[in-house]
Amino acid sequence: MLLPSVILMTTDNIVDRDELQSAYVDRVIDGMDIKTMAQIIADQLHDNFDKYSVNELINEVEEYYPDLLEDELSEGR
Numbered sequence: 001m002l003l004p005s006v007i008l009m010t011t012d013n014i015v016d017r018d019e020l021q022s023a024y025v026d027r028v029i030d031g032m033d034i035k036t037m038a039q040i041i042a043d044q045l046h047d048n049f050d051k052y053s054v055n056e057l058i059n060e061v062e063e064y065y066p067d068l069l070e071d072e073l074s075e076g077r
Contacts, residue, residue, distance in 0.1 A: 029037070049057060061068050 032040075049060075052060065058069070
């Protein structure tokens with residue numbers, strides 16, 4: 001497969017890694033359906049939130065979706 005000349009650097013024919021990576025990411029995303037994208041986003045959010053302490057998670061939820069805490073309290077959890 002030939003890469004577009006835009007991706008190749010003119011000095012020493014070295015591939016511009018950032019542009020190649022960006023083009024690859026775009027192509028991978030273009031090939032995904034919505035369900036797959038949603039699963040990847042959910043996995044990433046879980047990975048990020050797993051690093052939060054309980055207090056950090058509660059503060060985040062209070063700021064953006066306080067109703068979630070109200071639901072938890074009303075259900076007796």
